[in-house]
Amino acid sequence: MSTMLSAKDKNGYGSIPDIEEGITSDSPQPTALTPAQKYPEANDQELAFLIILDEAMANSKPKIDLPTIKATDLGEPPSVREFVDSLLAPSAAFAISAATALWIMGETNPTTQAVAAALFPYYSCILVFAATVIPTKYRFNAWSGSILSKIDVIKQSTTDKVEAVSSIALRYVTKAETTKDDVLRPIEAKLEYATKIEVQLQRIDPTIDIPDISDIDEAFDGFADVIENAADKTSKAVDVSRKVPKAMESQKNLELYVFYPVMCILLLTQLLLVWITSQAVASMSSDEINADINVTSVPAEVDTAFRGLLRGSMTNVTDFVETSSSISDDSIISLQEDPSQMQLLIISLQTYVTAIIQLVVTYVMTHYGVLAKEMNRHIKNIEDDVNETLDLYAGPVFKFVFDDGFGGVKEKFLDLVHKMEKIEGPLRKLDKMTGGKMGSALLALKDGDFSADNMKRDAERFLRGKAMDLKGEAEERALEMKAQAEQKARDAKEEAERKAREAAEQAKVEAERKKRELEEKARAEAERKKRELEEKAAQAKEEAER
Numbered sequence: 001m002s003t004m005l006s007a008k009d010k011n012g013y014g015s016i017p018d019i020e021e022g023i024t025s026d027s028p029q030p031t032a033l034t035p036a037q038k039y040p041e042a043n044d045q046e047l048a049f050l051i052i053l054d055e056a057m058a059n060s061k062p063k064i065d066l067p068t069i070k071a072t073d074l075g076e077p078p079s080v081r082e083f084v085d086s087l088l089a090p091s092a093a094f095a096i097s098a099a100t101a102l103w104i105m106g107e108t109n110p111t112t113q114a115v116a117a118a119l120f121p122y123y124s125c126i127l128v129f130a131a132t133v134i135p136t137k138y139r140f141n142a143w144s145g146s147i148l149s150k151i152d153v154i155k156q157s158t159t160d161k162v163e164a165v166s167s168i169a170l171r172y173v174t175k176a177e178t179t180k181d182d183v184l185r186p187i188e189a190k191l192e193y194a195t196k197i198e199v200q201l202q203r204i205d206p207t208i209d210i211p212d213i214s215d216i217d218e219a220f221d222g223f224a225d226v227i228e229n230a231a232d233k234t235s236k237a238v239d240v241s242r243k244v245p246k247a248m249e250s251q252k253n254l255e256l257y258v259f260y261p262v263m264c265i266l267l268l269t270q271l272l273l274v275w276i277t278s279q280a281v282a283s284m285s286s287d288e289i290n291a292d293i294n295v296t297s298v299p300a301e302v303d304t305a306f307r308g309l310l311r312g313s314m315t316n317v318t319d320f321v322e323t324s325s326s327i328s329d330d331s332i333i334s335l336q337e338d339p340s341q342m343q344l345l346i347i348s349l350q351t352y353v354t355a356i357i358q359l360v361v362t363y364v365m366t367h368y369g370v371l372a373k374e375m376n377r378h379i380k381n382i383e384d385d386v387n388e389t390l391d392l393y394a395g396p397v398f399k400f401v402f403d404d405g406f407g408g409v410k411e412k413f414l415d416l417v418h419k420m421e422k423i424e425g426p427l428r429k430l431d432k433m434t435g436g437k438m439g440s441a442l443l444a445l446k447d448g449d450f451s452a453d454n455m456k457r458d459a460e461r462f463l464r465g466k467a468m469d470l471k472g473e474a475e476e477r478a479l480e481m482k483a484q485a486e487q488k489a490r491d492a493k494e495e496a497e498r499k500a501r502e503a504a505e506q507a508k509v510e511a512e513r514k515k516r517e518l519e520e521k522a523r524a525e526a527e528r529k530k531r532e533l534e535e536k537a538a539q540a541k542e543e544a545e546r
Contacts, residue, residue, distance in 0.1 A: 039414070041421045045186075046413075049179045053410045056172040060402035062234075062394040064161040066154065066383045068376045071368040074146040078139070078363055086135030086359055093131035094352035097124040101344035121274045121347040128351040129267055129358075136362050137259070143366040144254045147375065151248055154379060158240045158386060165390060166231030169398065170224055176406065177220040184213055187420060194423055197430065204426040211419045219409045223401050230397035237389050243382045270354050277347055 035051050036042075042050060071077070104120060107113040194201060194210055201208050241249075247257035364370070 039417070041417050045183050046417055049176070049183045049413065050410065052172070052176050052179055053406050053413075056176060057402050057406050057410075059168070059172075060398050060406075062165045062169075062390040062398050063387045064158070064165065064383065064390070066157060066161070066379050068379060069150060069372045071372045074150065074368040074371060075142075077368055078142075078366075083359070083363055086132075086139070086363075087356065089131040089134060090128055090352060090355040090359070093128045093355075094348065097127055097348040097351065098345070100124070101348050104344060117344060120344055121278045122271060124348050125270050125274045125351045126267075128355045129270055132355045132358055133263065135359060136263070139362055139366050140255075140259050141251075143371065144251055144258075146368065146371065147248060147254070148251060150375060151244060154382065155240045155244070158238070158382065162235060162238050162386065162390070163231070165394065166227055166234070169227050169401070173220060173223045173227065173401070176409075180216065180220065180409075184217060187213065187416070190420070190423070190427070194427065200430060201423065201426045204429055205422070208423060208426060209419060210423075211416050213416060216409060216412050216416065219405065219412070223405060226397055226401060230394045234390060234393040237393050238386055240382065240386070243385050245378075266358060270351065273354065274347055274351065277350055278343065 035047055035054070039047060039050050100123070101120065104113060104116045107116065191210060191213065198208075198210055247253050
């Protein structure tokens with residue numbers, strides 16, 4: 001039974017289980033050190049900062065882990081009833097094929113029978129195969145639908161995880177920087193006071209060295225910008241769509257590159273099997289029909305009387321053959337055609353069995369368990385490719401920030417903690433010698449925050465925050481002005497279109513008015529001329545009558 005460390009350290013870190021099960025309490029047990037054991041000189045606040053640095057450095061390698069797919073994620077597996085239903089169409093096609101074979105067997109025209117028998121194997125194969133297309137396509141659609149839906153999920157998941165790599169790194173930087181400020185604030189107060197009384201401290205311990213914390217204070221500057229630049233380059237370099245096979249980009253591509261080629265291969269394979277079967281059966285039939293009958297020659301010593309008897313009986317035999325020729329010919333033809341007729345039934349049954357095997361293979365290959373295994377293989381390939389890209393573009397940056405940067409900060413901070421531990425003793429001794437005045441001074445420095453550096457840093461933070469607020473307000477104002485300008489442009493466009501429509505309507509009305517005026521004028525002129533002509537005609541008529 002494994003043993004555990006029951007004691008808790010001062011920071012609440014719990015017991016650590018044994019590395020291997022089955023180690024007895026008497027066995028030597030290698031145990032991992034707690035943070036408090038690793039950094040005994042650090043206090044709680046300093047320990048929290050060191051833990052953040054260690055955690056960031058431990059996760060400094062940029063990588064993603066894509067989730068695998070389970071068979072249950074793709075949907076419900078096909079039922080036995082669904083498979084049985086898929087056999088209905090091929091069974092009906094087999095019945096039609098068998099009926100056609102019987103019709104050919106009963107055909108009396110030798111030419112028609114020969115042609116039909118020659119074409120029947122391929123007719124039966126294509127007929128039964130065509131009956132399997134619909135259930136196969138139905139199963140393929142269900143299979144491809146599951147694939148395409150999961151591919152979209154994988155793409156989005158990969159993109160999100162790639163973006164999360166930089167987000168997590170930025171959170172480490174922000175958290176470390178914030179904790180660093182909290183940790184350095186009391187240290188700065190002590191160092192500021194220690195600087196003022198450095199002479200007194202060195203009288204107590206000449207080896208005391210007042211450390212400079214500016215390197216630690218400024219160590220995180222620029223890390224966020226470097227990570228963001230690397231994240232932009234990585235996002236552009238990681239194109240998940242290029243890593244997905246072209247055949248799996250859409251339903252149309254799946255049909256074009258998978259379904260139709262596979263169906264063509266299956267059809268050609270079945271036609272080849274039918275041809276091989278036809279050739280084999282035809283060869284067997286030819287061997288049976290053309291078998292030679294071994295006839296022994298009559299010995300030269302045959303009795304002459306026996307020969308005469310044979311010659312005398314030839315007449316009776318000839319008459320018998322002539323009277324029964326029709327029956328014997330039909331029997332011989334029937335015996336010769338039996339192998340060919342069996343060939344038709346064999347091929348019909350073979351095409352049906354092949355169709356069933358095809359459907360069984362289709363259902364097995366599209367089973368969600370098989371599909372999930374194949375998709376997980378592709379997901380692993382995508383994950384490896386993306387991690388290689390991350391390592392290429394973000395790896396050096398993360399190494400610079402976390403391994404080198406955070407590692408350097410940790411080394412300097414541990415040195416600072418060691419030096420502060422060395423200063424603490426003389427400070428406490430001076431505090432006793434001054435009757436606690438030093439502690440009051442430190443408290444004033446800490447609570448009043450009289451540190452010039454702290455005031456400068458707070459001012460810089462305030463100015464940065466104010467600048468960001470002003471920048472945000474300026475951007476909002478710019479967006480608002482842009483929206484107003486776009487709205488004014490739309491209003492002006494609508495006003496221009498309205499005026500153009502009104503002008504067009506007015507021009508149309510004016511044109512119609514002028515058209516009506518011209519038409520009325522033309523009609524009036526035509527009426528006037530008509531009346532003049534009628535008057536002249538009447539005058540001419542009167543003149544003629546006179």
